Each structure stands twice: as structure tokens, then as C-alpha cells.
Amino acid sequence: MKPLGQGDPLRLGPYRLHGVLGEGGMGKVYFGVDASARPAAVKVLLPELAHDGHLAERFLREARTAQAVTSEGVARVLAADLAGGRSWIATEFLAGPTLDDAVTRFGPLDDAAVREVARSLAGTLQDVHATGLVHRDVKPPNVVLTSRGPRLIDFGIARPEHGLTLTRTGQIPVTPGYGAPEQVLGQRVGPAADVFSLGAVLAYAAAGRPAYTGAEITAVLYEVVHGEPDLAAVPEALRYLLAPCFAKDPKARPLPSQVAAAAAAPRQPEKLWKSGRLGEEIRRREVAARRVTARPAGPATGAGPDTAGGGPGVSRRRLLLAAAGGGALLAAAGGGTAWWLNRGAAPSDPFDVPPAAQVQAAPLGSADGTPTPLWGPLQDVADVGSPAPLPVRDVVVFGASGGGIAARRVTDGRERWRVGDAKADAGYLSIGDRLVATADAEGTLRTWVAATGSPRWTVDAQVGALLAADARAVYLLTTDGRLRCVGTDGKVRWTQRPPLSLAGGHPVAALGAGHLVLCTQTGDVAAVRAADGARAWVRKGQADGALRPAVDGGTVYLGGRTLAAVEVAGGRQLWSLEPLRPPRRGAGGWGPPAVTGGVVHALDCDALRSLHADGSQAADPMMVAGVVPPWLPPVVQGNGVWIVESQETGVSGLPRSGRGQPQTYALAGGPPRTIAASGNRLFVLNHATLLALPVY
Template structure:
């Protein structure tokens, strides 16, 4: 609800003209602001009386960093910020949708299908946050805004890095008792499992209008959270088993966010093409529309100064404000943050990419870009599930507007193909995509991407006996030596175009002639849902190496790895690999299965090398080694890389090890100057091996001659997903929030 400005509120903050107050409390004030071009934002400031305290400034900086990590897709986009100003401020997009608690008050308890769609989207949002080793710690209905494109998570005022204990005593309540995790309620470390607990409480609230631990005094709520069983009466039967597990008092017994997402994803028979609006009740849609109209009717008004007061507004450098959305009994910022996206939807228009002028209001180097960067390019909410792809002289990236082709040497945008949902593979020189057809009768086609303009060119097919109208009906696996390999679903054996688990084949087609070379059926059901849940392949020599997570195992404790003959498609061998007890992430994403002409390599509790010819174990590495300080029940070996007869892999908390590919013998090891991220594959150049350190907070370059860290690139705000090297352009490229960045690659 917009309120008049007070007599001592500033006229302007940075380039933003203040229009109204949206909320405030003991920490700061929330304003509605507007740029000269019309863009509306929510502005947070910190009260002057606390802005001089380093602890509060550090927390404000962390809030900005966490909001950047979340990004526009799942949160309120950071438009601009100045955490170093005399009065720190943060400008985010102004989200027109109502918070979840207001939505439930307006519509009543949401149907199960709506709760599932909401939960799956929130899982994706929180996984993005957790990939940067940041936890929210205050997830509750008022911190979730409902928009036409999906929910947005806001208010990162008490978010913090996992394991960071420095900001625990700042004079405010850390969290909301009704939605705290038990470990947070008793002052222990709140990890990503704590956000799982809180998310379950939010979904229960959405499904029945009240949380699992009721209401009342904070002390009573904290006691119930720690010791009482949750009240699950009225929770839909289909949601009860998974939400009950999420509310386990023991964090180790809760499902991972990935498993929760899989269990929540749309019920059988739901269309995979459904938009989020299809799951919203009509009153919620009407409220989004009302807010979209209302925001443009706001005109700045200012209350007069109280009698006898001195109006200091003209002489003050900026005004107060800080976080209060819903920190701890403070006023709620009800509709804080985006208008542009929702406005376009309400008018039936395609969402347009924002111009650089409207997105970047500061001329300074963006916060997500390190000082060593040789170039950076702003995009529209980068898709962190799509690893930048080197192809020819380009780097391909995906964002909310579609597929972009960037010059790998300069970062200049060559072209953009808007609103594509293609799956791509590359052989290094060309990129190939499965482009779904408008009609379900046209069959499966594969296109090549014209690197001059991004247009898809028909290359293979159509194959009328394979489905080809929906993105989940085929999956390009690999392209090598003039052949493309696919997982595709035939009309024979599949129950319908909606039931997407049966009738699957692995097939190969010649990239020059377009002729199908072979197809072989799966021996089990299959439902690819990239990333990290479908087949991942690498074609090497006469073998197509494959891996996939054994998601049908209740405890998710197994991965599978195997090989098919590239000439016939027949299975030559297939093995199961046990995961470590708490490991849910050893499965690989597209392009991450590593093989040379002789062996395929896989990291779990040990580093495994399997002979491609027959699947026999060539060697293992790691048994009995001191892997440093980390949980013994977690996976100690990361995703390996191989180059010139050497396998490189991150190990526990120790750093990077180099192993002879033929023998499995340790050649050397190097400390990385921090905790390695085992989920990011090292990238090997001519002079250096590059590895992710400290979550995704920095990249260390290890000299291949001296085996010492030669330089470190700190990544402000962390990087998303993984990074890649473009040898021809000499750049190492990653995505961070709304930016694609590059440093020299040697």
C-alpha cells in the first residue's frame, strides 16, 4: 500500500525520484521510486542511526549480494545499489503481484495443483540461492510474491552464507518463529535443509490457510517448532508424505530441494506447457491486474512538517531505509518490486529485453563483475542451468529472452533468438538443436544453428514415427565425428503424447546425409527433466558413454554408468555406482561426462576410471587418502577433467589433484586457497588449471608447471552454474546474475 512521503524524506535517491512510502520500521524505510524513463522500482535505505555501524552495513551488502544471486527470474531484480553511500540504498524491480499471505486471504486455501506448481517453482528459486552457498533463513508467506510468471522470493535481510557465524547477533530477531527450522529456533546452524523445512511450512499455509505450528506468542511457537509434532490436518493426501518428511526435526532426514521439486512437479496428466497463470485462481489474476493499473496512478504527495519542526530534507544527502519487508514484526512491503514483466503480460505482449540504459543506471563496473574481467555483457536473467557453450568463435548463453550468440573474444552480442526452448549440443564448430514443431503430426527434426544470425536450419528429419512437438519428447545427447546421438520417444509403445515415460529410444543420425543410422529401445521408463536428471553422454572412439541418476531408487543412493556401441547402439556394459549416504548431487549435467578414447571417469566416494571397451575398472583413486576436513558421508571427489593424458579432479577440502590417466598414479596436488567446489568441473588451459573455490565465490588458476596458485579471480556475487574456456578466443567465461563475464584463459 503506497503512503505519502513525509516532510523529511528526500526528493531523490541516486537517479530515482521518490513517489511514495511502501513500508518502514526500526531498520529503515522502503520507498516507491521511478526513473525518468518511467521504470518503477522499490528502494530500500538504512536508517542513519545504524548506517555508521559496520555490522549493519555488512548485512546490507549481503542482502544485495543474495538478491543478485536470486536474480530477476526468481526474485526482485537488482536495478542499482550503493552500499557504500552515507545512507546505503538498494533499488529493485517493483513486483506487482501480491504476497502469498494476501493471496490466500483473497482466494482461500489454494488447490493442490496450484500448491504443487508454487512449490516446484520455489524449489528452483531456492536451489539457485543454495548453489551459491547462501540460505534464506526467513522464508514465509509474506516473503513470496505471486506474479503472472511465477513466484518471486524476496527479503534477504537475514540471509547469509552457509557456515558464516559472523552476523548472528545484530539486535534483531533472526527469522519468523512460525516458519523457523528447529535448528534455527535453538540457535544452531541453519543450512539448506532449514530452508526445506520452512518451504514445507509455506506450502502447508498455501494449502489450508494456516502454518503447521499455528500462531501465538513467539516463545510458544519456538517451543512447538523444536519439540511438537506439526499439525497436518487438512493437507491434501497427495502432498502429505513429502511434506511430512520436510518437517522432520532432524535435517538429515529431510529430502533435498531437488527431490522435493521432483515430488511436487505437476501431477500426472498436467500439461508440461502450462503457464504459471494456469494454476492461479481467478481472484489472484484479477489482483495482479489491479496492481498493474494502480501503480501508474500513484503521484508523489508529501505530508507537511509538524509544527515547530525543522525541515532538513533539502540538506540531507539521502534518506534512511534498510530492509523491512517482514523482518521481525516490522511493517510489510506488500508489493515490493517488478512491473515491467507483469505489465507486458497483462497487455498480451511478448516480454521485451530491457535496454542497457534502463537496466544499468550506474556507470561504474557492475557489482557482479570482477576487476580482472576483459569483457562483460548484460543479459536478462541468465539461465544458470545452461552452461555457456563455446561454438566456433561464439559463446552461446541462454537467458529469459532466449538464446544469445556472443563474440567469445569481445563479448559483443552478435544475435539473439527470442523465446526459444531448445536443447542444444555442439561438436565445437557447430551447434545442433531439437526445435519442437507446432504440430504433433510433424515428427522429430534436428536443426543446425546458423552462427551468423542464430536461425535454425533444418538438418535431420522429420522422423514421423518419433514425437517432436514438445521440448521434453527428445533430448540431444552428443555430437561427434559427423554423428548426432539423441534420446527420443517413438509413437510406438508410448501410451500418448502426454504420458512421457514410455517408448523411448537412443538413436543416431548422420549429420551430413541426415540419415538415421540406428535406434535402440530403452529397457526401462524414462522421463528426461534436465538438468541433472536425464541422460548425459560423451562419444569417444567406438563407444557412446552414458550416465544417469537412479532416481527410481527410494534413497537416491545410486548412479548408473555404461556404454553403447557407436556403430550399432547396442549396450556393451552398464554398472551402478553407490553414492555417499548424504550425496544427492553426484549426477552430472549436460556436457559433464568426461572420457578419452580409452576410459570414462566418474567422481563419487572415489575417482573411478572404467575401460570404455568392456566396462572393467581400469583403476580407482582415493581409497585411504586424507581428504581434508569435510563430512565423511559426503562425496569427496568432484567432476573430473582430462587433457593430454592427465585427469584433474577436486578432492575433499584439500584442493586439486592431477592423476596419470593410464595408471591412476598421483602426479601432483595443489591447495586452492579455499574450499574447492566439487560440483564444478575444472577447466584446463595451456598454462593453468582453473577450479572453483569457496562455493562459487572465486576461481583459482593453478600453474601446471609449479603446481601453485598463480592468481585468483574473486567473483562478486558468485557465478552461476559452471564456467567454460574458449581456447581460440583466449577467454574463460561464466554467468553471474545478469552478466556474462570473461577473464583471460591461458
């Protein structure tokens, strides 16, 4: 838990606030205590969103929805005040691990526990549905295991039956692998959607792994709609209970009452949560909760120097000691997420991390003349050695002047957040368009919410350089030259020696088709399997330096001495093209390619070439003023292909059709220059200057 900061309230209604449990893209959750020393999780809509009628509607509905559900199986709403500028909801504070945390720490639940979770959650869903609501987000992080049994939390996207989901712009209205097919397809949903999610939760509890998996979020969603659940690790005795829940047709799924009856749960289920390692963990957290809120003997004397906001008997020292001394607590924030009171750690489920707000694409500019910047140039904001800018929805990240990394809004260039102790030259990556991954000077892998800069999980991964990431894992080079994969659950999945020498500096990499493809500083290329880091193939002498590969489908495209198309899995060459001039003394050859819409764009000496996936010409070549190493991949945005040219020329956008005049924005000073694009905005780093250009 973090201490209260500048701008945080000291009191909301009857609750004295003692610290921040967590912050997401929409709200902030505080730990509060009322006059009776009763703890609560108090959720507040972020001030900058209070005037957004769409989000305010969701927040108001969340309170009304949670209050309407009176089942013993949910976290109760204690109070709410929806008047004035600070709308808040206080909910029951639950001490216990979430289901995903329990399975991660102690392994799959046994037969009796799975049956009891099935009975309990099915009964709770029956109560929820009786009020005319559909929860819509039943998943392991939203199930808290307490000494009284499982409790369902988070009614943030619950809706009346057959109602459309109300979400913040840019959010996925379903948790991949747990949302029903009709939710994935954006159709109206009913109670049967919660039954599908219940089946996925029970499969996870019984097997210790999700029923639907994939390398990308889209692959998981595809499997939910078109594939079948993987129940191989579910004990045979439990499959009859889960399998009917996964029916594609909502009408074919059982009712919650039928699931509860079929579960055949044990007669004394309370013993399940009071014994074994899981029972010990629940009891430990309950003791910590009592310690935090314990009132001292004698009357309260008000707020002294050791109190956090003046709550009776709850001192900041006691609160922090209880949290740090093994008393990890879990707050069920009613319509919010579960947050840990344990050194500020974030939820283990990466899908609980809020996405950055999606912004509207900028209108296309004119193809004639010189583009006028959308904003900037911002002078002396970037580090001269910064890697290329990284757009992540509503922010663009770069190495900051003076050290660390900074994020500025893509719409106007105003600073959104800054992290001073991040090591920018180790790189930064986007994880699923939600988190930004960085490393610090000690080699710790650190993650931040892209929209807000709020810290999330960290791993002591000995990071030397970050290579690539997707929604499920980060791939990196360690300080001692090994390849390492860290899952977004914060666990190291594998560590391997690279299949070729990485002498001379950090390699560049691309991820796709289940493989990580590396190009070293000496121009050698290797592919390893993303699942375990095992060698797939090696290709020597492809280039004279590190040129970033580009993966599209099952093919990786490589620049250098040739432009080669190679099978990602096996390394078989599909075709290759010679350059206009072979590489020599830093000139000639093919630059690193970029692939968009099945078309490969790459610089061939002084010409931009556009090719189909079979190597045939897709558009007429276009000449450029000249490019010198280090070559950068072209950036395709709008109707143009943007490249960084040498000397005083600057940044040029060439028509994708191969016909027409290029558009150039002049830059002074020569390299280093880097570019990136998103949402019809081209971001340019020129030395220490950052600007955004429109595209046509």
C-alpha cells in the first residue's frame, strides 16, 4: 500500500483514508476505516474523468448494481455518496487470496474444493440473476477465497439482462478466455454468459491453467468463438461438471442451479478454507486485517503524529507494519479490482490492468507541401540517445532528458508521467497495449500502466536489454548474455544461452509465429522457440549489422546482403532479392523491412521498394535522397511510407502507391533521428526534440 499523496483526500464520508490500495485507468482505491474501526475499500472516480458523462454513468450504475445484489456470496456495499465532485463507493474489505493467486501459489484445487467453488459461485450467480443482472466478468481474479468461502467481486461491467455493455472507450468488454462467445462477438448477453465464464473459472481451478490459450489476445478470443476448451488437465471426475458450461449456444448451457446441484459439494465446506496451506494463508491475512484495525485500550485521543488521517486507533505505523510484516490483505473494491496491501504490488492477472484510453485518430493531412506539426517541436525534452518513440494508445513514450523515461499525450504533447529511475537505453516495450515495460539500473524488470504511469509488477530479471513483448510475456537479454522470458504473471518462464554469439552489442528482435527472431550486431540471424527458448535455426552472414527483422504470419523478412523471406518455424528460405549495390563500408544493401497489409516495404540502397509476400513488385520503386546507417525500418501510416533520410533532408513520406510526390519535413543536425507512428500521427525524435506530424 502506498501512503496518501498530494491531492488525495483525507476523508470521504465517514471514512478516514490511510493509504492508496491501487489506481487504474478510471478510478483510485483507498484503504479507509470508519469511526467503528471497520475497514473498507473506498473507490473514487479519477477527478479528470468526473466530467465524462459516459464514465460517470458507469460509476453511478456500478454503485446501484452492487447495492442491488444482497447475496452472501458477494462483497457488500457499505456506503456510497454520488453527490458533489467526489463520487465514491465503499465496499466490504475481504481478507483472503484471489483464486488465481491461490492456484499460482499452491497449485490446482483438489476435487472437494473445486466442487465447493462450483456450488458457491453458481448459487451466487443465481442470486445475481434473480435481480435481473448479468455479472459479465466472472474470472479467477474476481473470486476471493475467504474463511467463509468464495466471494464474487467487481460489478463494474454488470448490466441488466440483455443490456449492452458500457465500457470506457478502448477497453475490451470481456476478459479473454473467460468471456462467452456472444460477448466476444459483441452480441447481447444473458445469464448464460456468466455460466460459460463459471465453467472457465472452474477449469482453471481444477487444472491450474486456462481452458483457452493463445500467443495473442486475438488468438484466445478466436478459440473461444471457434475452438474447444482444453480440459486435458482437468481430472476426469470433474469434466462432466464443466463441459456443458462451454456450449457455444447459450441455450444449451445449464442453469446455475443445475451446476450447483451437479457439483455434489462436501457437507462441511467451511473446513476446506480453514485447513492446509490455503487455510493457513487465509488465516494469516485475517490476523493481519485485525491487527491493522485493532483499537487501542482506552479512549482514542485523535490524530497524533503517528496517525494516518486521525482515525481512532489506526496508526500509519501499525498499518504499514501489518502490511509489510506478512499481513498481506485483499480489498474487494465492490465495482473495482482487487488490490494488494503488500509493497504496492498489482493484481497477478494482467487483464486486470486497465488499458490506456483509446483516442480518435487524427484527420489525414494534405499530400501537398510541407506538413505542419500537430504539436512541437518540443525542445530539450528527450535524451539524445533515446530509443525510437513508443506510441501506446493515448501516450508516446521516450527516453527523457535528464534520465529515465517520459510519456506525453499523443493529442497535444503535454507530459502525462515520468519515471526517473528507468534505464532508457535498455529499451522499453508495450505489453498488450496496456503496460509499458522498462528496466532500472539494477536490471529489475518494471512495468507501468501506460495511461497513468502507475507502477505494476516487477521482476528481478537481470535485464541487459529488452527485446520484444506480447500480451503474455516479455523477452530480454540478461546482463550476462542469456535470453530470458518473463511471463506477465511475473514469473521467469525460461532462461537459455543464445544459439549464436551476441558479441558487439545488443541484438534486435521480432516476435511472431511462436518464435523470437534475433539479428546480432554482426548481422547473423537466429530464431528460438518462444515457448521454451530452444534453438529453431541460425542464418549466418545475413547483414553487416543489426537490422530488425519483420514477421508477418509464418514468414520473417530479413534485410542486409539480400532481402530474404524465410519460414519462421524452420528457417527455410522462400525467396531472396539482391540489392542494387551490395553492402560496403556502411552503404548499399537492403535496410530493415516493414510489413503492412501483406506488403513488404524496405529501402534498397537509395530506392524504396514495395513487394508482395511472394517477392513480386507491389508498387513502383521511389528514389530517396539517401540514407546512411544506422538504418531504421520504414513506418507505414495513412497513405504513405515514412523514412528518415540522411543529412539535412529530414523525414519523408512516400506514397504507398509508388506514384506521386513525396512529402518532406526538414530536420537539422543529422542523426540520431527516430520515428514511430500511430493513429495518423507520426512521432519524430530529432536529437533532444520531439514533435508530431500529420500523415496523408
